[in-house]
Amino acid sequence: MIAQRSSSKCLLEKLDISYPIFQSPMAGVSTPEMASAVTNSGGLGAIPLAPINFLHPNSIDKLKSLIDSYTLGLANKNNSNTINLNFFCHKVEPEPISSEIANWKTLYQNALNLPESILGKTKFTNGNISFRETEQDEQSLGKLFDFLEQYKPKLTSFHFGVPSHATIAKLHELDAMVFVTATSIDEVRVLCEGGEGGEGGGGVDGIILQGYEAGGHRGNFLTKSIWDENLSTQSLFQKTKQYVEKLEQDKRPFLVPAGGIMNTSQINWYIKNGASACQLGTVFLASPESTTSSFFSKLTQATPVLNNTIMIDVVSGKPARCIRTEFIDNLYKEYQSGPKSLPPYGYMYSAYKQLKTIAETAEPDTTLRFALNKDIGFYLAGQNFYQLEKGSTREIMKKLTTNLEQDLQP
Incomplete structure (x- = not known):
């Protein structure tokens, strides 16, 4: 049963952090250095684990390496388990059929004017193994839990879906809180009560409320696109707050809005209106700790802003908000x-x-380099990216925390 909770300070105490600021995991963009800078500044850093295939024999070594890099950057090594370990939990996918592969090659051939000889070099292997597949492999899951039992992370989170009841129970045994992303009130209901589409459901400690303006991959796991309201972060938060207030006190999850939050005044508003913390990602994209900092640093200098964002699924196969x-x-x-x-x-x-x-490793005089004389990056960012400012993660955190409301100060 979930312990009673209602305030931001309750969550801060459980996580042993000073400020209600979560760093978004941002697989492929954030780094252990970004995570440690956020934690050093009193927030909660995050390490995305989506790129790790926990069915592979050396997966735990890769996880340890990320944790070691994170710990190396901490001012207080006793905070090494003050972290959000983030997993992708989408439905297990079938291998692509030949017509799907042919369609993909045609798409890129036409869009980039690439020859078949280049496209033929790509291999269709599953680069993002779902946590659900790990759950189906008792040995791999056991190794992961053995590591987590030793490491004891303060928080684990899941995107694209819900882990099983057994996984949630095991993580609670390890004193790890469990948060799951939701994008609609239907998904919130599943997380609080269980039900169709959420093979776990019920018993989660917190919900990341991802609004439609958020950057990165949209974490929906239940709502079909035709029925999706595409709720803004504020609307999703307010609807969810009304819903959870009708639940018994010990069943109310922590609520963490995510999407479009770029400054202290927005954090203050959410916390004053009942949120337990706020998750921010886009605000850090121009920092040197971001793998896409060179691209976004240039955008911060653009006047007027020439780029917009778009929610698109033809790069990765799932809807994601990126820069046009x-x-x-x-x-x-x-x-x-x-x-x-x-x-x-x-x-x-x-x-x-x-x-x-x-493309990035091709020699300058090759056919590929000639064809790709343009940037083919997939730059994930929220709608408010135009408010980006330069600065390190530490400097951004200092600015975000300096003017927090007095009752949010440590």
């Missing part, structure tokens, strides 16, 4: 006029990343 570029526009236009059946998420995203790596 010539590459994204061309890809989307080709998709609109071409075949629609493409490979599943993990396979499709892996193929894109392979192509991007091939």
Whole structure:
């Protein structure tokens, strides 16, 4: 049973942090250095684990390496388990069929004017193994739990879906809190009460309320697109607050809005209105601790802002909000006029990343480099990215925490 909770201070005490600021995990963008800087500044750093295949024999070594890098950057090594370990928990995907692979190649061939010889170098392997697959492998899951039992992370979170009741119970035994992303009130109900589409459901400690303006992959796991309200962060938060206030006190989860939150006044508003913390990601994109800092640092200098964002699923296979570029526009236009059946998420995203790596490492005089004389990056960001400012993660955190309301100060 979930312990009674209602305030931001309750969550801060449980996590042993000073400020109600969670760093968004941002797989492929955030780094252990960003996470340690956030934790050093009194917030909760996060390490995304989506790129790790826990079915692989050396997966725990990779996890340990990330934890070691995070711990190395901490001012207080006793805070090494003050972290959010984030897993992707989407439905297990079938391997792509030949027509889906052919459609993907046609899409990129037309959008980038690439020859088949280049596209043929990409391999359709699953680059994002779901945590649900790990749950189905007793040995792999046991090794992961053995590590977590020793490490004892303060918080674990899940995106794209809900882990099993058994997993939630085991994580609670290890004193790890369990948070899950929701994008609709239907998903919130599943997380609080269980039900269709959430094979776990019920018993979660907190909910990351991801609004439609948020950057990165949209974490919906239940709502079909035709019924999705595309709620803003504020609307989703307010609807969820009304819902959870009708639950018994000991069943009310911590609420953590995420999406469009870029400054202290927005954090203050959410906390004063009942949120337990706020999750921020886009605000850190121009920092040197971000892997995409060079791109976003240039955007902060643009006047007026020339780029918009778009929610698109033809790069990775799942809807994600990113910056519109010539590459994204061309890809989307080709998709609109071409075949629609493409490979599943993990396979499709892996193929894109392979192509991007091939392009970045190609010699300047090759056919590939000639064809890709443009940036083919997939730059994930929220709608409020235009408010980005330069500065290190530490400097950004200092600015965010300096003017927090007095009752939020440690």
